[in-house]
Amino acid sequence: MKNVSVHAMERHDILGRSNSVSATTMIMGLLMCCGDARAQAAGPGGRPQFEPASVFVTAGNTCAIHPEGNPDPKQSVPISADGDGVARFLAVRPTLPAGSANVVDRLQLDCTDSNGSASTYSVDLRSNATFAPRPFNPALTNLTFRPALTGDPLSYTQPELIQGGYGLRPDPNQNPDGYQRWLAAASTPTYKLRGHRTSQAATISRPRAATRLSGGSTVREPAAMAVNTQPTSAAQVYWTGANLVGSYQKNATSSKTYSYVMNEATFNVPYVKPGGLGTATTWMSIWNGLDNGPTSTNDPYLFQAVVSVYATATAATTPVYGIHHQDFEHVTCPATPSCTNAGNDTAAVNFTPNPGDTIYAQEWYCDAQGRMNLSGGYACSLMHDVTQGMEWDCTLANSSDCQSYTLPAAALVNGAIGQTAEFIIENDTDEAVENSHQWPDFSASPVTMTGSACVVQGSGAGGTCAKIVTTSSDPLVVLQTDNTAATPRGDGHLLITLPTGGVTWADLATNVYNWNGENFNSYVPGCATSIAVGPDVPGGLTNGNGTPWITGCSAGADGNFDVYQLQPYFAPVSGTQQEGTWVRMQDDIATQVAVSKDGFVWAINAAGNILNWDGTNFVNTTSGCAKSIAVGPSSAYLNYGTPWIVGCNAGADGNYSVYELLAGGDASFHLTGWAKMEDDVATQIAVSPDGTPWAINASGQILYWNGTKFVVNAQNGCATSIGVGPSSRGLTDGTPWTTGCTPDANGNYTVYQMQTGGAWVEMQEGVGLRIAVSPDNGIAWATSQRLP
Secondary structure (H helix, E strand, O other): OOOHHHHHHHHHHHHOOOOOOOHHHOOEEEEEEOOOHHHEOEOHHHOEOOEEEEEEOOOOOEEEEEEOOOOOHHHOEEEEOOOOOEEEEEEOOEOOOOOOOOOOOEEEEEEEOOOOOEEEEEEEOOOHHHHOOOOOOHHHOOOEEEOOOOOOHHHOOHHHHHHHOOOOOOOOOOOHHHHHHHHHHHOOOEEEOOEOOOOOOOEOOOOOOOOOOOOOEEEOOOOOOEEOOOOOOOOOOEEEEEEEOOOOEOOOOHHHOEEEEEEEEEEEOOOOOOOHHHOOOEEEEEEEEEEOOOOOOOOOOEEEEEEEEEEEEEOOOOOEOOEEEEEEOOOEOOOOOOOOOOOOOOEOOOOOOOOOOEEEEEEEEEOOOOOEOOOOOEEEEEEEEOOOOEEEEEOEOOOOOOEOEEOOHHHHOOOOOOOEEEEEEEEOHHHHOOOOOOOOOOOOOOOEEEEEEEEEEOOOOOOOOOEEEOOOOOOOEEEEOOOOOOOOOOOOOEEEEOOOOEEEEEEOOOOEEEEOOOOEEEOOOOOOOEEEEEOOOOOOOOOOOOEEEEEOOOOOOOOOEEEEEEEEEEOOOOOOEEEEEEEEEEEEEEOEEEEOOOOOEEEEOOOOOEEEEOOOOEEOOOOOOOOEEEEEOOEOOEEOEEEEEEOOOOOOOOOEEEEEEEEOOOOOOOEEEEEEEEEEEEOEEEEOOOOOEEEEOOOOOEEEEOOOOEEEOOOOOOOOEEEEEOOOOOOOOOEEEEEEEEEOOOOOEEEEEEOHHHOEEEEEEEEEOEEEEOOOOOOEEEEOOOOO
């Protein structure tokens, strides 16, 4: 939605807004409860829930809402009083007694009117009056009423519809689904929001400072497709969704060039869970638009209609919703009133959509009268809250409600605009909070966007589309993936699917992380119940982090899980290697996996059977029964790693015997059986890359093999899981990582690493359940508690 070069300017507007209010900052705001969500009102399953709240504030005031007595901009959300004199948001009622820890009883609005005069309002979250219904009352505004379209919708001319505030009518024969989406909006009586008029001023050129698309995959003629997501660096912005690019063809002259001239879509405003995902400040936006290319590093012509979500982490929660449109580099900045960012109109009358509302949005290139024309010199948009009957109609150059955007001359040359039509959900968090990349938790209401684009040859001035394309019919669709490098949890990564004609986003179950040198960072979204890490392999992942294997999160009827390996992902068109994707190796087969430093994979299943990977399947080549398995390097007569297990018969103290697999006679993997190494000693086993076994017992004590027996390590410690990497920091029997014994509030444990002198050093709090370490560079991987 925004480029990196304008982050500082826009962040100032979001967190420290002055009396000049940009429509771009009419955002959905949240103050999320991350201190102790249980201190607020709980919904189903004990989770806190939002309720509509409001306070009377002078119409047109712009405010910052925050916990009373805590004006920290990071805990503050900008909101505006709607045109009927009400500031609307959502909040969570406190349930614990006043004064309890982590409970916010009151919010404060610090407001400024158009003359710069300040005022303060207090919001009592324990008062029923705060949560009294106050639907938007257009009778208290001077908004223009636009009646529902009546009679035969096809009997009106396109100019009549545009003048009446009904937008562009799709052809019912060429685009029947688009026609029905338009008709649903046109048939709803509505009030028209008003924006300030634009005026002539110097066009501001601001080329993008970073590549817009990173880690995208290309899909030809998709019907329905799920796409794994990849992380990227913290310096980039994160887009997820679909770009239609295949219908654009720049030819020798404008009359022969094919372009996307109009984009239309319907999508829902999501509900957001208070304190979901354990995130701090988050911000996302949902939009469709027109652009000049998905991979350009200098991408100035981006035109979009947007709904946004902004969230901060406090003990109170306060969403505020708004709709806006914006344009990068197309337009001139209004002289009166001035705007902070070129292309972002300021709103004179504000309106608050609600979660669950249906939004219909159109963007098209037009002439001064709003007629579709790639060379017409203007950019038109219409956003309609169909549920509440409010629209922002910016389709005429001389409109008294909201003017269309004026295009600069540079945008009217052959091939400069209309190269892509986009359907996007965007993680804007890094623009609000430096180096933070989390999504809000909107898993309760996944966002679905369904739409189409009109392709024309030449200018399309006649209003006729050469063809209509969707994510199912465009010859080339680029999927922009969720690149969020979320810390400490990556549960907010998204799964993209492409149903016929639409784009759907839903939370992707994610609980697999790797250590990035500072914390555990979501790598490639996946869900695991056990994890083991082998070496980097030729032709595979070569980033030094090792090659993880996992058992999935959905058990079969026999109690076993599918097994996956992380493998490299290559973009189909460019052939460039991306970070990776989880590949299912075998269905319904195991409960735990283990990998040797040589890359040999073993597993155990729900019945305790011991299996090894033969390159195609897991096979049972040895007898025995195991509750835990680990694999050391290949040794005499064992060419496929040397497994160690804990058996299946527990002693009175809850511990099991430990066994090592032996082989002999020749080098043909001739197994002689399991040798008992020690009775009644451990519940879990791990082996270092050099072959030293480590273990945990039923009391959580951490043990290592001294060549004769398991002994408690000198620095003690308590662990619920253990993994061992190569020796480092003066250690000679490998470098263990553990998860501790005291659970965090989120159900996870603190992760520790043994360092110099055998001391246990805390690496990160509340992050892991199971731990594994790569044999190459000693990179630790962890799985976390899955969210309910």
